[in-house]
Amino acid sequence: MTEGERRAIEMVEAAETGGRKLFGWQAMMVTVIAVSWCLFQMYAAYVGTIVPTTLRSIHLAFAFALAFMVFPFKKTPGNPQTKVPWGDWVLGGLATAAALYFFVEYSNIANNGGLRADAPLDLIASSALVVMLLLTAWRTLGIAMPLISLAFILFAFMGSRGLIPFIQSPFHNGYTWPQLMGQLATNTEGIFGTAIGVSAQIVFLFVLFGAVFDKLGAGDWFMRVAQSLLGGFRGGAAKASILSSGLNGIISGSAVSNVVTGGNITIGTMIRTGYSREKAGAIEVASSSNGQLMPPVMGAAAFIMAQNLNIEYRSLILAAAIPAFLCYAALLVVSHIEALKLNLKGLPKSELPPIRKTLLEGWYYLVPLGYLIGVLTSNPEANPERVALTTIVIMIVMMFLQEVFWGTRDGRSPARSLMDGGKKLIEAFEGGARSMIGIAVATAAAGIIVGIVTITGLGFGLADLVQNVANLFSNEFIRILVVLFMGQLIALVLGMGLPTTANYILMSALIVPIIAKIAGLDTSNPAEMLPVHMFVFYFGIMADSTPPVALAAFAAAAISGGDPLKTGIQAFQYELRTALLAYMMFFNPVLLLIAEVDGKATLGAVPWSEAVPMIIFAFIGLVAFSAATLRFLHRKTNPIQFILLLVASFILIIPTDLIWNVAALGMIAAVYFWQKAGSRNEPGQPLPAAA
Structure with a gap:
């Protein structure tokens, strides 16, 4: 492993799965908690009868427990912490206890209609939950999410009283601390709202599916298939990188991890065939970022989008398929144009995996993937979490059969092979759970923002303000363009510091209603609203490659040895076609399979x-x-x-x-x-x- 690859892997660990390198009993404890979380989520999907607030509070408690163990407050590059300090044990215990308090007491609080005046522990636990959530978000997501959440809390608390300059509102008179805590901690429009509900009920199972599928070896096989199919064409190294990133996007919701997983192989090959270090890194960044557009996972935001629109998950992934295909097809054209500019050829035939042999070696990976996509798209009654659970069970069986087969070939005993299979499964479970920490925390923290937007009426106020600006233009088309451009800028700026899922939740709460109002859309019709949701989602994804933050670009530059800022700028140029596609979907919803039936926009009617x-x-x-x-x-x-x-x-x-x-x-x-x-x-x- 090169120094650049090592640094890129450290970036992924620090940003997404935790940067601590624990040993001994502490490492064992992380594994036990992670595996327990996976088993609990699988059980919840199987029985399907756990009370939503119970599921959400336990889900968040697991995330808290792991976050303070694996995410250090400050990570020293090249010198990761190897043990959990006592302070993090205390903070982790407080955070977990605060989340579990609502598992124990939520029914009593709900029956009371909010915080109980005769139970001061309600207010203490609510306050602790909010504070610990902000601290956890700081560790796992960076400073942007907690700062934005804190600004919204101050906005709700101050109201029009103007106690702090610039943190005041003409929309309301301010709320007391107990009122705020009641909204955020005991209301299903706050921390334990729809976003974390989708995370707990559906997203976890799909992230776990991706972790098990990758541990099974599917990611490496996708890479070989891409190289065998496209590597021989002009600029084949880049085209293989794009195809493999698109295939990995089906199972992965993370741009940064996709960059590191595929980039360790593809970036070096692109540089060797004539691409500059920055262009090689930028192509990997653009293709990996767009992996979040690929159904069925779509960076975990697809599940929340379906919930927001109140549509079948099947309808959403079918609608999103054509734009995702167009996005990758256009990126292949971009790579071809770059190859023409640089006068590049394809990879030598001697370096390409044989197509027939490669397909035969891994055809069985298509069984679980085909089952998942086939059932989700063909059966309107399919329950996404149940389908994901069944797919995971299929892959677990395949993992053990795979180890037994390989063990027979390598001379290992069946018992040893089964033990090796069990070890791989535990590693997959731990990886899946660690990947879920950030998503669970992000959806919970986004609940703070959504709850405050709801209680203060901020969304309606902003819509009126933006409409006043838009009314400066007499042409309706220009007005819509102005609002879309404003939404685009906000999504890009917020996306620099927020994970894609949190960015989408925030944009759907603040910007989507504004665009809908200016464009005169029927907010009760999901077919009219889907293009708007897809518009903000696409620009949130573009933020992964937007300088100066662009964590994916930094990871790619660490591998390529190129300049991170130049890599990010080049990737953003490649991503401009994604921006154009977002506008295409808005103005031409046929691309989302939306057509008018009896004067009403209808999904799947094209x-x-x-x-x-x-x-x-x-x-x-x-x-x-x-x-x-x-x-x-x-x-x-x-x-x-x-x-x-x-x-x-x-x-x-x-x-x-x-x-x-x-x-x-x-x-x-x-x-x-x-x-x-x-x-x-x-x-x-x-x-x-x-x-």
Whole structure:
């Protein structure tokens, strides 16, 4: 392992699974708690009858217990802590006790309608829960989430009293501390609200599915398949990286871990074949970030989105599939354009895994994946957590069979093989539980913001303010564009410091209602609201590669040896097609399989005869936009060619008459043949024979 790879792995551990390297009984205790959490969540999915508040409080208690053990308050690079200090034992115990208090007392509190005046421990436990949640969020998510949550708490507490400059509100007169704690800790619109409910009920099972699937060896197999299929084409190293990241995105909800998992192999190969260190890192960042767009997991936000829209999970992942495909197809075009610019060839055939042999070696990985996706998409009555649980059980059986088969081949006894299988399973369970810490804490902390938006009416107030700004423009289309652009900026800025799931929750509470109001959407119709939710979700994902934070870019740069800021800027340029796709979905909801039926927007109502032409036009628009932003199609574009490509891509964003689409295609064709007619010997012109 190189020094860069080691530093990248440390980044992932510090950011997502905890940076402490524990030994002895403390490491054993982490394993026991993590495995217990997994077993509890599997049991909860199996019985399906645990009271929601009970499930949520126990879920958060497990997250608290692990967070203070594996996430140090301050991590020294290259010198991780090897034991849990006594202070963290105390804080972890207090946090866990505060969460479990509501498991024990929630029914009594609910029957009372809130905090009990004759039970002062209610207020103490509520206050402790909020404080410990903010501290845990600081450790696991960084400073941004607790600061934003604290600002909202102060906003609700101060109201219009103006006790602190800039922390005051014209929308309400302020709430007392007991009122706030009652809203945040004892109300299902606060910490124990919908977001953590989805985390506890569904997200955990899918994250565990990804951890077990990866431990089974699927991630490595995806990499080999991608190399065997695309590695021989021009710029094949980058194309294989993109395909493998997309496949891993099906099972992984983390851009940073996806960068490290795949980048350890792909980044070095890209550099060796001619990509600069920054471009190699940027391609890996862009493809790994977009992995969160891939159904069925979608960075864990898909489950919360389905809950917010009150639609079947099946409907959501079917709607999200076409944009995700377009996003990756366009990124493959970006990598091809870069290969043309650099005059690169594909990987030598001797370095490529044989296609037939590779497919035969791992075909069985498609069994659990096919079962999961097949049942979720074909059965409207399918329960997502039950399907995920069944898939996990299938993979556990496969893991033990795999070890027995390999053991027979390697000369190990069946007993030894079963023990090795058990060890792998425990490692997978621990990895899944540790990956869930940040998600559980993020959804709980986001509940603070959602609860305060609800109690203060902040969302309505902001909508009125934004509408006043939008009304400065007389044209309705311009007004909508202004609001979308404002929402885009907020999502990008917040996303620099927030995990994708928390970013989406915050945006869905604050920005989505504003866009819906300005655009005149029917908020009770999920088909009208889905494009707005997807819009803010896509820009939240783009934040992973947006400088100056861009943790995924720093991880890629650690592997490539390139400059992190330049890597992030280059990745952001590659991600611009994702931004265009977000606008495409909003203005052309056919891409989400939404059509009007009897004058009402309806999910899944688009016939393929109508969808296919729209998909083709959208893809061509993304290709034109990518060529414009990279200033290269067949060769470097001149200013007129740049403008033609850009205008054509914008025309193809919005549903228009066929004549306009034909005109846009004509512009793109004109630029292409204009460049083809030029000299083939100009600098940057590709070789006549593509590899």
